[in-house]
Amino acid sequence: MDTSTSGSSTSSNSTNSTWSHSASTTESISSSEINPSSESRGEGPETGENSSGDVDTMDDTDCRGLSAIKGEVWLELAADKETLNGIECLDGDLYVLGTVGDLSGLENLKIILGDLNFANEGPLINAEGLTSLKRIGGLLQVGIYSGLEDFSGMENLESIGLGLYIWTGLKSVNGLQGVHHIEGSIFIGAEGVEGVPSFVSTKGLGGLKELGGSLRIYGTSIASLEGFEQIGKISGLLSLVDNQFLPTCIAKSLAEKTSPEEVKIKGNLADECGA
Numbered sequence: 001m002d003t004s005t006s007g008s009s010t011s012s013n014s015t016n017s018t019w020s021h022s023a024s025t026t027e028s029i030s031s032s033e034i035n036p037s038s039e040s041r042g043e044g045p046e047t048g049e050n051s052s053g054d055v056d057t058m059d060d061t062d063c064r065g066l067s068a069i070k071g072e073v074w075l076e077l078a079a080d081k082e083t084l085n086g087i088e089c090l091d092g093d094l095y096v097l098g099t100v101g102d103l104s105g106l107e108n109l110k111i112i113l114g115d116l117n118f119a120n121e122g123p124l125i126n127a128e129g130l131t132s133l134k135r136i137g138g139l140l141q142v143g144i145y146s147g148l149e150d151f152s153g154m155e156n157l158e159s160i161g162l163g164l165y166i167w168t169g170l171k172s173v174n175g176l177q178g179v180h181h182i183e184g185s186i187f188i189g190a191e192g193v194e195g196v197p198s199f200v201s202t203k204g205l206g207g208l209k210e211l212g213g214s215l216r217i218y219g220t221s222i223a224s225l226e227g228f229e230q231i232g233k234i235s236g237l238l239s240l241v242d243n244q245f246l247p248t249c250i251a252k253s254l255a256e257k258t259s260p261e262e263v264k265i266k267g268n269l270a271d272e273c274g275a
Helices: 078-084 248-258
Strands: 027-028 068-070 073-074 089-091 094-096 117-119 139-142 163-167 185-186 215-218 237-241 262-266
Touching: 073 078, 237 248, 248 262
Parallel strands: 068 089, 073 094, 094 117, 117 139, 139 163, 163 185, 185 215, 215 237, 237 262
Antiparallel strands: 027 068
């Protein structure tokens, strides 16, 4: 496999079947070179001036004031982690792939403006090393080949932009207790495609107060919806399908509480609420 500079690489056959991407070279940039793109990411207003005439900077929505690099970063080998050594902000997507065994060396990373994707086939089982990460502007996604079991190590994460997508492997969302806002949707499994029978608990989302999109959970082994107690409204679809240990009455209770635009509840555990 040909590899370009600084851990940004072209795709191998295994990664190509999981993520579609266009390879690009990751380049170091200074904070003065980074301009927020509210049009492309919806990240808020442009920089203004405060009453003292000083320039205001936006918290957690761009890389200004932080050591940063721009572009896609692909971690396939341990040596690729050097790309993010000392970096506080990534203006792009991060892909964790291949045989990376841990995320040591990424302790300074505070913001990822793009997606954080896990599709590692190696020994990585948690996110230890991402201890300073506070915001993901795009998706937090666990792909079909990942060996990740939970998000331990990401306890300081506060918000996720486009959504949380879990396609396979994960056992729980432990480590996301600090997340209070998800602008997009939560997908765990894909109805008609593949469930996540290893997944047993949503408790790690106990800090979540705002969900801007849908909640879809398909083909898991959860027995409760613990973790969603603080959500008062689901703006999109609530879909709870084929979770064989989830009592139907619990699923219906969440629907009544959150008033989603559309509800789909079927194939869960039959109980006094019906099948």
